[in-house]
Amino acid sequence: MSTPSALARPSGVPLTHRLAARAVLPAARLLSRLPPQRIRSALTLVRRGAAAATPQQAQAARDAMCAVSLLCAGPQGCLPRSLGTVLLCRLWGVWPTWCTGVRVVPPFAAHAWVEVDGGPVGEGVPDDYFTRLLVVAPARRDAP
Numbered sequence: 001m002s003t004p005s006a007l008a009r010p011s012g013v014p015l016t017h018r019l020a021a022r023a024v025l026p027a028a029r030l031l032s033r034l035p036p037q038r039i040r041s042a043l044t045l046v047r048r049g050a051a052a053a054t055p056q057q058a059q060a061a062r063d064a065m066c067a068v069s070l071l072c073a074g075p076q077g078c079l080p081r082s083l084g085t086v087l088l089c090r091l092w093g094v095w096p097t098w099c100t101g102v103r104v105v106p107p108f109a110a111h112a113w114v115e116v117d118g119g120p121v122g123e124g125v126p127d128d129y130f131t132r133l134l135v136v137a138p139a140r141r142d143a144p
Contacts, residue, residue: 009073010063020091021064021084025072028065028084036100036134043086043098043136050095052138058096058114058121061088082112085121086136089114095138096121101130 013021031039053061065084066073072081079100086098097115102108111130113120119127 008066009070010067013060013064013067017060017064017088018068021061021068021088024084024087024091025065025069025080028080028087029071031083031087032079039083040134040136043083046087046090047095047136047139050090050093050138053089053094053096053116055116055119055121057089057092057094058085058116061085061092061096062114062122064088079112082114085114097135097137099130099132100134101132104129104131 031042034042062081062085065081065088069077069080069084071077072084082098082100086096089096098112099115099120100110100112102110113123113130115121120130123129
């Protein structure tokens with residue numbers, strides 16, 4: 001027996017954002033098939049030179065990914081959605097914090113998401129709902 005559900009796909013996403021999301025989607029899907037440590041290594045390399053993302057930038061990237069991909073909009077699409085979100089942000093010159101982890105409350109469930117300023121973006125859950133296991137945060141920039 002299945003549970004009926006409807007996907008919430010964002011509307012009003014600008015065409016330029018949707019086109020950029022379509023461009024990064026293949027890379028996000030490819031990365032999602034790699035082992036976790038390889039994903040972290042690749043993202044650590046890609047984030048170089050990017051400024052920290054704002055919540056609005058990260059939400060816009062997440063919305064764009066969900067608007068162009070049913071996989072990303074679906075309940076099982078958290079990994080490609082989060083990877084696409086960080087890659088799209090990187091195209092814009094910024095980087096949110098990419099995280100994977102588990103839910104704090106039972107039942108056990110793994111999840112991947114993006115954060116800005118310590119709070120999950122677009123997840124609709126409290127900041128402490130997940131425990132982080134792998135994190136790729138924006139690179140620190142030391143003052144000259």
